[in-house]
Amino acid sequence: KQEVTQIPAALSVPEGENLVLNCSFTDSAIYNLQWFRQDPGKGLTSLLLIQSSQREQTSGRLNASLDKSSGRSTLYIAASQPGDSATYLCAASGFGNEKLTFGTGTRLTIIP
Amino acid sequence: DVKVTQSSRYLVKRTGEKVFLECVQDMDHENMFWYRQDPGLGLRLIYFSYDVKMKEKGDIPEGYSVSREKKERFSLILESASTNQTSMYLCASSSAAEGWDYGYTFGSGTRLTVV
Numbered sequence: 584k585q586e587v588t589q590i591p592a593a594l595s596v597p598e599g600e601n602l603v604l605n606c607s608f609t610d611s612a613i614y615n616l617q618w619f620r621q622d623p624g625k626g627l628t629s630l631l632l633i634q635s636s637q638r639e640q641t642s643g644r645l646n647a648s649l650d651k652s653s654g655r656s657t658l659y660i661a662a663s664q665p666g667d668s669a670t671y672l673c674a675a676s677g678f679g680n681e682k683l684t685f686g687t688g689t690r691l692t693i694i695p
Numbered sequence: 696d697v698k699v700t701q702s703s704r705y706l707v708k709r710t711g712e713k714v715f716l717e718c719v720q721d722m723d724h725e726n727m728f729w730y731r732q733d734p735g736l737g738l739r740l741i742y743f744s745y746d747v748k749m750k751e752k753g754d755i756p757e758g759y760s761v762s763r764e765k766k767e768r769f770s771l772i773l774e775s776a777s778t779n780q781t782s783m784y785l786c787a788s789s790s791a792a793e794g795w796d797y798g799y800t801f802g803s804g805t806r807l808t809v810v
Contacts, residue, residue: 628801
């Protein structure tokens with residue numbers, strides 16, 4: 584059974600710094616990995632999707648990487664802003680299995 | 696843009712009531728999912744559906760049922776609400792035809808409180 588872990592559970596960073604959020608998974612036979620953002624009391628917003636054949640995806644100040652052999656994905660945020668404050672979740676799916684397994688998230692606070 | 700709409704943002708129901716949570720998507724997606732989210736436990740899959748009238752149990756189906764009579768609508772039913780079903784409920788959809796090219800799209804969530 585796939586297990587997804589995100590450490591740390593919470594992170595505070597001064598505005599303007601670059602930062603990395605970590606995601607690890609136990610079963611390397613994943614199909615895709617998706618990063619989401621969740622604001623308090625709201626639903627999930629998809630940020631980046633990395634397919635199994637890819638190693639990274641970029642969108643604006645965000646870059647997500649995937650290393651299946653080590654069971655890790657990272658989300659890099661450049662030049663952080665207070666508006667980046669939110670909980671970030673990663674989720675993985677297996678081949679022939681459309682169900683996503685989620686990590687418990689990292690709550691990010693950007694300090695102005 | 697794909698839109699997944701959950702009919703209620705907040706609901707308060709009494710113990711023992713039958714509760715319906717509605718979810719509608721507008722992009723002809725085959726797959727639809729219901730998750731609940733609790734502090735410290737993350738998102739857990741309740742039920743999912745690959746097609747109309749099809750349903751499969753997720754990780755925590757006990758106390759819930761679902762209905763998918765039309766492709767765009769996926770309903771979660773709490774047969775007899777209990778206080779331990781107080782939670783945030785999230786609906787999602789994805790396209791099977793396009794594979795995983797676009798991943799999941801989530802609704803904005805329904806915060807259910809059972810008193």
